[in-house]
Amino acid sequence: MLFNRFWFLTAIVLLFKNVICEDFVPPISWENKEFKKTIELETSFTVENLELTIINIDSQPVTQYFLPIPSDIVPMISMFTAAYISEESFIQCMIVPGVHQLADGTEVSYGVIQFESPVAPGEEIALFAKIHYALNGTPSPEEIGMDDTQSLMLTVNRYPLSPYVSKTATIDIAGAEDFIELTPADNDNESGILLTNQFKYGPFHNVPAFQVSWANISYPVDYPLITVTDLKRDIWISHWAHTAEFQEYYEIINEGAKLKNGFNRVDFMKRVQRTEGKGGNFIGVLGLSMTENSTDAYVTDKVGKVSSVMREENKLLVKPRFPVFGGWAYNFTVGWTNTLEDFLHNSGTEQDSFVIALPVLNGPPDTIYRNVEVSVILPEGADVLDVGSPLPFANATVSREYSYFDLADGHAKLTFYYSNLISEFGTGELVVKYRFNTSSLYQKALYISYYVFGGLMTFFVLANLNLNIK
Numbered sequence: 001m002l003f004n005r006f007w008f009l010t011a012i013v014l015l016f017k018n019v020i021c022e023d024f025v026p027p028i029s030w031e032n033k034e035f036k037k038t039i040e041l042e043t044s045f046t047v048e049n050l051e052l053t054i055i056n057i058d059s060q061p062v063t064q065y066f067l068p069i070p071s072d073i074v075p076m077i078s079m080f081t082a083a084y085i086s087e088e089s090f091i092q093c094m095i096v097p098g099v100h101q102l103a104d105g106t107e108v109s110y111g112v113i114q115f116e117s118p119v120a121p122g123e124e125i126a127l128f129a130k131i132h133y134a135l136n137g138t139p140s141p142e143e144i145g146m147d148d149t150q151s152l153m154l155t156v157n158r159y160p161l162s163p164y165v166s167k168t169a170t171i172d173i174a175g176a177e178d179f180i181e182l183t184p185a186d187n188d189n190e191s192g193i194l195l196t197n198q199f200k201y202g203p204f205h206n207v208p209a210f211q212v213s214w215a216n217i218s219y220p221v222d223y224p225l226i227t228v229t230d231l232k233r234d235i236w237i238s239h240w241a242h243t244a245e246f247q248e249y250y251e252i253i254n255e256g257a258k259l260k261n262g263f264n265r266v267d268f269m270k271r272v273q274r275t276e277g278k279g280g281n282f283i284g285v286l287g288l289s290m291t292e293n294s295t296d297a298y299v300t301d302k303v304g305k306v307s308s309v310m311r312e313e314n315k316l317l318v319k320p321r322f323p324v325f326g327g328w329a330y331n332f333t334v335g336w337t338n339t340l341e342d343f344l345h346n347s348g349t350e351q352d353s354f355v356i357a358l359p360v361l362n363g364p365p366d367t368i369y370r371n372v373e374v375s376v377i378l379p380e381g382a383d384v385l386d387v388g389s390p391l392p393f394a395n396a397t398v399s400r401e402y403s404y405f406d407l408a409d410g411h412a413k414l415t416f417y418y419s420n421l422i423s424e425f426g427t428g429e430l431v432v433k434y435r436f437n438t439s440s441l442y443q444k445a446l447y448i449s450y451y452v453f454g455g456l457m458t459f460f461v462l463a464n465l466n467l468n469i470k
Contacts, residue, residue, distance in 0.1 A: 023099070023100060023101070024098050024099070024100055024110075025100060025163065026064075026066040026110070026163045027058070028057070028058075028163070028164065028209070029056060029057065029058040029062040029164075030054045030055065030056060030057060030058075030062070030065060030164045031054065031055045031057045031164055031165055031166075031167065032052060032053070032054055032160065032162055032164050032165065032166035032167060032169070033053040033054065033055050033124065033167050033168070034051070034052070034053040034166075034167065034168050034169075035050075035052060035160040035162060035166040035168070035169040035170075035207075036050070036051040036052075036169070036170050036172070037049070037050050037160060037170070037171050037172065038051075038172045038173075038174060039154070039156065039171075039172070039173045039174070040174055040175050041137070041152075041154070041173065041174065041175035041176050041219060042174075042175035043175075043366045043422075043424075044136050044223075044225045044226060044227075044366050044367065044368055045078070045132060045133060045134055045135060045136060045366075045368055045422045045424075046132075046133040046135050046136065046137075046154075047130065047131070047132050047133070048130070048131045048133070049128070049129075049130055050067070050127075050128065050129040050130070050131075051085070051126075051127075051128055052126070052127040052128075052129065053124065053125070053126050053127075054124070054125055054127065054164075055122065055123070055124045055125075056119045056120065056121050056122060056123050057121075057122075058121055059121055060121065061118030061119060061120050061121065062115075062118065062119050063114060063115050063117075063118050063119070064112055064113065064114055064115070065112070065113040065115070065127070066110045066111070066112055066113075066163055067110065067111040067112075067113070067129065067162070068100070068108040068109070068110055068111075068161050068162065068163060068210070069095070069108060069109050069110065069111055069131070069161075070106060070107070070108055070109075070161075071097070071098075071099065071107040071108055071109045072107075073133060073135060074095060074097060074109045075420065076133050076134050076135040076420055077095055077131060077132070077133060077134075077420070078132040078133065078134045078420050078421055078422045078425070079130075079131070079132040079391075079422075079425060080093055080094075080095055080111055080129075080130075080131050080132075081093065081129065081130050082113045082127060082128065082129040082130075083127070083128050083129075084125070084126065084127060084128075085126040085127060085128050086126060091113055091114065091115060091116070091127070092113075092114045092116070093111060093112060093113045093114060093129070094111070094112050094114070095109065095110075095111050095112075096109065096110050096111070096112055097109045098110045102210055102212060103210070103212075104212055104214075106212065106214075108161070111129075111131070113127065113129065132422055132424065132425075134368045134369070134370070134420035134421065134422055135368075136152065136225050136255065136368070137152025137153055137154045137219070137221070138152060138153045138154075139151070139152060139153075139255075139256055139257035139258075139326065140152060140153035140182075140218055141257065142257060142258060143257060143258045143259065143260040144257045144258075144259070144260055144281075144326075145259075145260050145261060146259060146261070146263075146264065146267050146268060146271060147267070147271060149220050149222060150220065150221050150222065150256055150257045150281040150326075151218050151219065151220050151221065151257075152218070152219060152221050153182065153216050153217065153218050154173070154216070154217045154219070155214055155215070155216055155217075156171065156173065156214070156215055156217060157171070157212050157213065157214055157215075158171060158185070158190050158192070158201045158213040158214075158215055159171070159201075159204060159207050159211040159212065159213055160204075160207060160211070161210070161212065162207075162209060162210070163209050163210060164209055165206065165207065165208060165209055166204070166206075166207040167205065167206060168203055168204070168205055169202055169203065169204045169205075169207050170200065170201065170202035170203045170204070171200070171201040171202055172198060172199070172200050172201075173198065173199040173200075173217060173219075174197060174198045174199075175197070176197065176219035176220060176221070177197060177219075177220060178194075178219060178220055179192070179194055179198075179199035179217055179218070179219050180217070180218040180219070181199075181215055181216075181217060182215075182216040182217065182218055183214065183215040183216045185213070185215070186213065189204075190213055192215070192217075199217060221256070221281070222279040222280065222281065223279070223280075223281065223366075224254045224256050224280075224281055224282055224283045224324065224326075225254060225255040225256045225281075225326075225368075226252060226254065226283060226286075226364060226366065226367045226368070227252065227253050227254075227255050227367070227368045227369075227370060228250055228251065228252050228363065228367055228368065228369045228370065228372075229251045229252065229253055229329075229370045229371065230249075230250075230251040230370070230371050230373075231248060231249070231250055231251075231361075231363070231369055231371070231372045231373065232248070232249040232373045232375075233246070233247075233248045233249075233361075233372070233373065233374045233375065234246075234247045234248075234375045234377065235247075235358055235374075235375065235376050235377065236377045236403075237340065237344075237356060237376065237377065237378050237379055237382075238340070238379060239340065239379050239436060240379070242339055242340045242341070243337050243338065243339060243340055244337070244338045244339075244340055244342065244343055244344075244356075244358070245335065245336075245337050245338075246290075246291070246294075246335055246336050246337070246338070246362070247333065247334075247335040248333065248334050248335070248362070248363070249331070249332075249333045250331060250332055250333070250334070250363070251329065251331045252283075252286075252324070252329065252330050252331070253324075253327070253328070253329045253330075254281075254282065254283055254324045254325060254326050254327065254328055254329075255326070255327075256281045256282075256325075256326035256327075257281060257326045258325070258326040258327040259325050259326065259327075263325065268323065272284075281325070281326060282323040282324055282325045282326075283320060283323065283324035283330070284319065284320075284323050285317055285318065285319050286317070286318045286319075286320065286364050287315050287316070287317055287318075287364055287365065288315065288316040288317075288318055288334055288362065288363055288364055289314060289315055289362045289363060289364070289365065289426070290314050290315065290316055290336050290362055291314070291336070291338050291342065291359065291362065292314050292338075292342065293338060293339065293342055294314065294336040294337065294338050295336065295337050295338075296335075296336060296337045297309075297311060297316055297334070297335070297336040298334070298335050298336075299316070299318050299332055299333070299334045300332065300333045301321070301330075301331060301332040301333070302331065303321065306318060306319075306320075306321070306332060308321075316334065316336075318332070318334070320332075343356050343357055343358055344356050345357075347433060350385075350435065351437075352435055352436060352437040353385060353433060353434065353435045353436075354433070354434055354435075354436060355431065355432070355433050356376075356431070356432050356434075357429040357430070357431050358376065358429060358430045358431075358432075359426060359427060359428070359429055359430070360372075360374060360389075360390060360391060360418070360421075360425070360426060360428050360429070360430050361421065361423065361425070361426030361427075362426060363423060363426065364423065365423050366423060367422070367423040368420070368421075368422055368423075369418070369420070369421040369422070369423070370419065370420060371417075371418075371419055372417070372418040372419070372421055373415060373416075373417055373418075374415070374416045374418070374430065375401075375413055375414065375415045375416075376413070376414045376430065376432055377401050377403075377411045377412075377413045378411055378412045378413075378414070378432070378434055378436070379411065379436055380403075380409075380410060380411050381436060381437075382411075382412055382434045382435065382436040383412070383434060383435045383436075384398065384412055384414060384432065384433075384434050385433040385434055385435055386432075386433040387414060387430075387431065387432050387433070388430070388431040388432075389416060389430055389431075390425070390428030390429060390430065391418060391421065391425055391428055392418075393416045393417055393418050394417045394418060394419050395416075395417040396414070396415065396416050396417065397414075397415045397417075398412065398413070398414055398415075399413045399415065400412065400413060401413040412434070414432060416430065
């Protein structure tokens with residue numbers, strides 16, 4: 001990829017390869033001296049933090065460390081990273097769809113941490129791994145009253161899910177005001193401990209490999225679960241107008257608990273007055289982040305222009321035409337304009353070549369994106385030289401897009417398709433390097449002038465023809 005200065009491009013590798021056979025079990029090369037997992041629930045998506053101190057107990061150097069992940073949630077992984085705790089350097093890692101079935105029937109795949117150099121026998125390493133899931137808890141119950149507090153249910157393993165023995169292990173769940181353990185423990189040692197804004201399992205000692213004891217945990221969530229099912233994002237680049245024009249079409253849904261008794265406008269207004277508009281499992285206002293120095297913002301939906309819009313610095317506050325409760329959907333289009341200088345740079349390596357760096361996402365914070373289509377439409381006559389994406393994409397295409405007064409081949413259109421993204425990675429920049437010379441800049445204007453002149457001359461000649469028959 002181009003431009004290694006972007007840590008996303010060099011430090012994170014998220015690949016899906018069928019390189020592990022059925023019933024694969026990693027070799028017992030490691031021992032977890034300390035295994036600490038923290039599950040963060042502060043947002044609509046789920047984050048797992050792993051602090052690992054591991055020792056090579058093999059008789060030979062080892063280059064890989066395996067992390068089992070339940071196969072049913074592997075497609076929901078948005079990002080998987082790993083780093084040395086003692087250094088500010090990332091380690092290459094990947095997700096490998098395996099199919100190892102545990103004793104209780106659970107199927108797991110594997111995350112693999114690939115060390116740059118082999119780890120010698122007896123050597124100890126301290127690691128930090130982080131997995132972002134485009135996944136939230138399941139509403140429990142699925143339907144609630146308008147004034148009820150929404151609760152979500154999360155399924156966790158009380159023990160470390162690891163193919164290696166863990167000498168010491170703890171599992172922490174954080175980010176909610178309260179936790180209720182819905183699944184009874186087999187013994188007192190497995191029962192969780194409720195702390196302030198935290199639920200804790202362990203510490204456990206000498207935990208065998210693949211030890212499982214699944215538990216359902218319920219916790220209150222007083223905010224909507226915003227999911228963008230489809231986002232179509234077009235960015236038009238114009239050297240003639242010196243602008244970058246953004247247009248986004250959103251299909252969103254609230255994946256929170258549904259209304260048990262339907263919607264009542266009077267009851268809803270009473271609730272808003274009582275809570276002063278704070279909290280609630282419905283989408284009342286969408287805060288859309290925009291690029292800095294943007295102008296000419298607008299919002300429309302299927303009905304027409306949305307007038308309930310307010311601008312706060314680089315954020316656009318959009319109030320939907322109705323409160324979006326659990327299971328309800330809403331769609332709209334938003335657009336704005338920036339000057340081209342906010343994103344464009346001369347390449348410096350080739351004549352008439354440019355580099356443009358554009359954010360992959362803007363949109364509302366604390367949001368899951370299921371399907372994202374990001375298109376960069378270059379000026380007519382531009383040739384693509386190279387691209388770099390901060391996030392792994394499912395597919396990418398190059399096509400032609402025609403606009404007003406396009407007389408030749410139209411615009412080069414680069415489209416990147418992503419799935420299961422989260423808003424936290426929206427600041428990553430999509431980089432495009434292209435060639436665009438001065439003659440291409442004025443070519444359209446000259447062509448238009450030529451055809452307009454030709455049309456006027458044709459009209460002049462035809463107007464002066466005498467077609468009378470004598």
